[in-house]
Amino acid sequence: xxxxxxxxxxxxxxxxxxxxxxxxxxxxxxxxxxxxxxxxxxxxxxxxxxxxxxxxxxxxxxxxxxxxxxxxxxxxxxxxxxxxxxxxxxxxxxxxxxxxxxxxxxxxxxxxxxxxxxxxxxxxxxxxxxxxxxxxxxxxxxxxxxxxxxxxxxxxxxxxxxxxxxxxxxxxxxxxxxxxxxxxxxxxxxxxxxxxxxxxxxxxxxxxxxxxxxxxxxxxxxxxxxxxxxxxxxxxxxxxxxxxxxxxxxxxxxxxxx
Amino acid sequence: xxxxxxxxxxxxxxxxxxxxxxxxxxxxxxxxxxxxxxxxxxxxxxxxxxxxxxxxxxxxxxxxxxxxxxxxxxxxxxxxxxxxxxxxxxxxxxxxxxxxxxxxxxxxxxxxxxxxxxxxxxxxxxxxxxxxxxxxxxxxxxxxxxxxxxxxxxxxxxxxxxxxxxxxxxxxxxxxxxxxxxxxxxxxxxxxxxxxxxxxxxxxxxxxxxxxxxxxxxxxxxxxxxxxxxxxxxxxxxxxxxxxxxxxxxxxxxxxxxxxxxxxxxxxxxxxxxxxxxxxxxxxxxxxxxxxxxxxxxxxxxxxxxxxxxxxxxxxxxxxxxxxxxxxxxxxxxxxxxxxxxxxxxxxxxxxxxxxxxxxxxxxxxxxxxxxxxx
Numbered sequence: 001x002x003x004x005x006x007x008x009x010x011x012x013x014x015x016x017x018x019x020x021x022x023x024x025x026x027x028x029x030x031x032x033x034x035x036x037x038x039x040x041x042x043x044x045x046x047x048x049x050x051x052x053x054x055x056x057x058x059x060x061x062x063x064x065x066x067x068x069x070x071x072x073x074x075x076x077x078x079x080x081x082x083x084x085x086x087x088x089x090x091x092x093x094x095x096x097x098x099x100x101x102x103x104x105x106x107x108x109x110x111x112x113x114x115x116x117x118x119x120x121x122x123x124x125x126x127x128x129x130x131x132x133x134x135x136x137x138x139x140x141x142x143x144x145x146x147x148x149x150x151x152x153x154x155x156x157x158x159x160x161x162x163x164x165x166x167x168x169x170x171x172x173x174x175x176x177x178x179x180x181x182x183x184x185x186x187x188x189x190x191x192x193x194x195x196x197x198x199x200x201x202x203x204x205x206x207x208x209x210x211x212x213x214x215x216x217x218x219x220x221x222x223x224x225x226x227x228x229x230x231x232x233x234x235x236x237x238x239x240x241x242x243x244x245x246x247x248x249x250x251x252x253x254x255x256x257x258x
Numbered sequence: 259x260x261x262x263x264x265x266x267x268x269x270x271x272x273x274x275x276x277x278x279x280x281x282x283x284x285x286x287x288x289x290x291x292x293x294x295x296x297x298x299x300x301x302x303x304x305x306x307x308x309x310x311x312x313x314x315x316x317x318x319x320x321x322x323x324x325x326x327x328x329x330x331x332x333x334x335x336x337x338x339x340x341x342x343x344x345x346x347x348x349x350x351x352x353x354x355x356x357x358x359x360x361x362x363x364x365x366x367x368x369x370x371x372x373x374x375x376x377x378x379x380x381x382x383x384x385x386x387x388x389x390x391x392x393x394x395x396x397x398x399x400x401x402x403x404x405x406x407x408x409x410x411x412x413x414x415x416x417x418x419x420x421x422x423x424x425x426x427x428x429x430x431x432x433x434x435x436x437x438x439x440x441x442x443x444x445x446x447x448x449x450x451x452x453x454x455x456x457x458x459x460x461x462x463x464x465x466x467x468x469x470x471x472x473x474x475x476x477x478x479x480x481x482x483x484x485x486x487x488x489x490x491x492x493x494x495x496x497x498x499x500x501x502x503x504x505x506x507x508x509x510x511x512x513x514x515x516x517x518x519x520x521x522x523x524x525x526x527x528x529x530x531x532x533x534x535x536x537x538x539x540x541x542x543x544x545x546x547x548x549x550x551x552x553x554x555x556x557x558x559x560x561x562x563x564x565x566x567x568x569x570x571x572x573x574x575x576x577x578x579x580x581x582x583x584x585x586x587x588x589x590x591x592x593x594x595x596x597x598x599x600x601x602x603x604x605x606x607x608x609x610x611x612x613x614x615x616x617x618x619x620x621x622x623x624x625x626x627x628x629x630x631x632x633x
Contacts, residue, residue, distance in 0.1 A: 020467075051461035055323070056471075065469045071459040073326045074471035076349050079319035082311070086323025087459065089307040090281045090331070094461050112319070115312035 016040040018049045020069050029222040029229025031186040032060060032128065036067050038192070039099070039126055042200045043070065046207065052095040053087055055080040057109075059101035060134040078109020081116035084123045095206055097124040102143040103133045106166050110142075113172065120177020120211035124202045127168060127214055130221040131240060138224030142166045145243055150224070165243065169216040173249035179211035181250040185218035187236040191246070204258040211252065218244055261436040266401045269437055270334075270360055270424065271296035273408035276442045279358070280329040281307035283320035285339060288372040289428035290362035293334045314339040318346030318359075325355040326470045328458030330412055334360035336428070337378050338369065341386065347421055348387030351487075352472025354457075356415035358408070359393075360424045362431035365595030373595025374428035374518060379572035382425050383545045390484055392491045393421040394498065395545040398430055399521040402437040407543070409440055418494060419457075425545065427568060429518040429597060495547040502541040505531060509538025511611055512556045514577050515566040516542050518597055523566045526603035535611045545573065550580035557581040561614045565589045566603055568596070 015021060019040035026032045043049050049070055056064040058077035065072030075083045080098035088096045105113050105127050116123070132150055133139040139152040143165045147156040157165075173181040180202055184195035195217055202213035218240050220232035227235055264272075271293045274282070282297040294310065301308035307324070311317035317333050324331040335343060340361045350357060363378045365371040380386070383395050394414050398404035404426060411422035454460045459468055474480035504524050506512060511530075515523040520541030530537040540556060542549050557563065562585045565574045571589045578587050590606045592598045 050463040053326075053459050053461060062473070065467075065471065069462065069467050071462050071467050072469045072471075073323065073459055074353075074469070074473055075322075076319065076345055079315070079322075079346070082316040082319035083323030083326075085309070085316075086281065086283065086320035086325070086331070087327055088323075089309060089320070090324045090327050090329045091460060111312055112316055115316065 016044040018043040018052075018069050020067050022066055024067075025063055026060065027223040029220060029232055030060070031130075031217075031219040034186050034192060035126060035128060035217055035219065036064070038196045038199050039097070040068060041196065042203055045200065046203055048095045048203065051093070052097065053091070055084045055087070055096070055098040057098070057100040057104040058135070059104050061099050061101055061128065062135065064099050078104050078107070079112055080104065081109065081112040081121070081123070081125065085116055085119075085121050088121060088123050092122070095124070095203065097126060097203070099126045099128070101128045101134065102130065102141045102168075106142040106168050114175065117172045117175035117178045117212045117214070120179065122206055122209055122211055123213075124206045125212070125214040126199065127216045128219045129168070129216055129240075129244065130219040131165070132221050132224045134221050134224055138221075143168070145239055167244060169214070169249045172214055175212070177212050178214070178250045179252040180205045180213040180255050182214075182248045183216040183218070183244060183246050185236060185241065185246055187218065187220070187233040201255065201258060205255055208254065208258060210254050216244075218246075261438045263434055264401055264437045264439070265292060265434045266404050266426065266431040267292035267362065268296045269401050269405050269439070270408050271300065272439055273405040274332055274358065274412070275300055275304065276440050277409040277412040278330050278443050279306070279332050279412065281324040281331040282333065283309050283311050283317045283324070283331070284333050285311050285314045285317050285335065287314075287336045287339045289364055289374070289431050290334050290336045290360065292431075293360060293362070314342035315346065318343040318350075321357050322346055322350050322353070322355070325350060325357040326353070326459045328454040328460070330358075330416070332358040332360065334362065336362045336364045337366050337375070340378060341381065344381065344387040347393065348389055348391060349472050350421055351387070351391035351393065352389060353470050354419040355470060356419050356422070358411045358415055358422050358424065360408070361426070363425065363427045365593075371595045372428065374432075374568065374597055375593070375595050376427050376517060376519060376568040377572070377593070378425065379545065379567070379569060382423050383548075383573075383576075391487065392546050393423050394418065394494065395423045395425050397425045397516040397543060397545050399502075399517050399541060400437070401430065401433065401435045403543070404430055405437055405439060414498065418490060420490075425517070427518050498544060499547050499549045499552070500543040501549045501552060502543055504528075504539040506538035506540060506556060508536055509556075509559075510536040510561045510614060511607060512538050512540050512560045512563045513566060513603070513607065514540045514542070514553070514563055514573070516545060516573060519566045519568050522598055522600055523603050525600040526607060529600060529604050530607045530611070533608070535607060537607050537611070542573070548576045548580070550576065553577060553580035554582065554584075557584045560585055562586040562588065562610060564606055564610055566598060567591045568598070569593060
């Protein structure tokens with residue numbers, strides 16, 4: 001009997017407590033969901049759910065607060081690091097994280113993220129780099145690759161007039177207060193597992209009070225790239241990895257011991 | 259407590275400390291910098307948060323974040339810096355979290371200068387940010403009033419879960435005069451370190467998560483939220499009007515001015531009385547809510563009003579709306595960081611009083627914009 005068979009099944013995976021049971025608004029194949037799940041699993045593992053406060057960005061992850069079972073604030077475009085600073089300064093014992101896309105963090109919020117890192121603000125930043133503005137429908141981001149077509153660079157990003165894409169992990173690793181700055185990718189299982197480990201470290205860095213921690217995650221945007229989900233994952237590997245090498249850009253003293 | 263000789267900006271800072279402010283975020287800009295400097299020393303002394311932000315944009319968003327925790331929090335700036343904060347102020351209004359902003363106004367537009375002015379009336383009272391939001395606006399004319407209104411600003415911000423602004427010009431911020439500070443409030447009394455309010459983000463311990471957001475993605479929901487905001491503003495308009503008056507009982511000419519302009523005008527009114535002119539002063543202390551009912555009453559009894567401001571005539575709009583054409587409303591303004599002298603205002607009072615002398619009370623008299631430029 002089918003029912004008997006089901007009873008014998010062993011539960012090997014459950015939804016993390018920190019992840020809410022709700023319908024997703026993300027497009028099919030988008031890796032935001034993967035990133036959300038990794039963050040939620042880490043929050044559960046470290047037992048932080050009841051003392052974590054998240055700050056959502058403006059962009060596709062604007063509704064991040066719908067998916068996490070933790071207290072959440074919704075910031076203005078690019079200002080999440082400033083908001084997180086305000087929260088952390090009055091509640092230093094709480095765990096504060098921002099979740100930001102590339103338009104939010106690398107363009108309009110460049111000043112806020114840079115100074116937050118420079119101050120060594122003791123927060124965790126999850127940075128989604130998908131080389132495009134998703135929410136507004138696929139415009140050029142500061143992370144859009146040379147020659148990449150977007151709705152605001154219809155002939156491809158011309159680096160003569162629009163400059164080269166920003167490598168945020170490399171840049172922020174140079175900030176004096178940065179304790180842990182790494183780049184990972186979500187394009188296959190192996191890399192997702194590595195990303196998960198890095199996110200865990202980034203929260204542990206905050207727990208240990210070591211300073212600013214950021215995990216950049218190369219992510220896919222099948223809808224605005226105009227690719228089927230699997231092709232989009234391959235596009236990360238073929239096009240993003242060469243320009244955005246994965247690696248640890250800043251691992252301050254004390255982080256290794258965590 | 260005894261009176262001490264206090265500088266406006268520093269007195270406001272200490273008043274905020276005594277009202278239980280737990281975090282200050284700011285950015286240097288003249289003529290409010292002493293406030294930031296005072297906090298840089300004082301807040302760490304008390305184990306409270308102080309941070310000099312990288313910009314006014316960051317400062318107001320740090321305030322926004324800290325305000326989400328339910329703790330008392332503030333920032334201060336001056337006109338161009340406040341322009342930069344407008345985005346954050348709109349978000350704070352849209353999220354209904356409380357905070358206090360001190361705006362020490364200077365000459366503008368643009369970089370302008372660092373002299374006292376009142377050109378921020380529109381951006382503060384009418385809301386320079388996007389959307390239909392209001393902020394409670396308190397306008398002191400003396401150091402003592404600046405102290406008292408700072409404490410009140412925190413209480414009103416908490417009571418109504420909104421931004422309360424102490425709006426002063428560089429003159430009140432910079433001048434020194436004897437004033438008395440209130441005693442240090444216990445943090446519980448200040449509403450700051452007690453149990454967090456039921457909306458505050460402090461971690462979802464043993465309860466469902468909370469979200470502080472200004473998003474209502476469904477237009478009908480956003481409209482409902484707006485209606486709720488408007489109802490709150492109407493409640494404030496009914497309950498929180500404050501003003502100061504001098505010799506208005508039998509006044510035929512009501513001089514209206516806020517902050518420094520109102521204070522200078524009071525001297526002119528006193529001089530006019532000595533000359534036998536029945537002048538009186540109405541000085542709004544709350545600019546939102548605006549004392550429109552009181553001005554309408556005064557207009558019923560007076561032959562005319564004279565609005566005096568250190569701008570091109572911004573509060574003038576609200577006075578005219580309140581008076582609603584019942585009597586002439588004239589205006590005298592100095593701009594660009596120039597404050598009016600009592601003699602200049604007295605000249606205006608004398609000229610208008612003479613006009614009234616041979617003008618029937620209800621005949622239409624055109625309002626003279628910016629008449630009586632000094633010269």
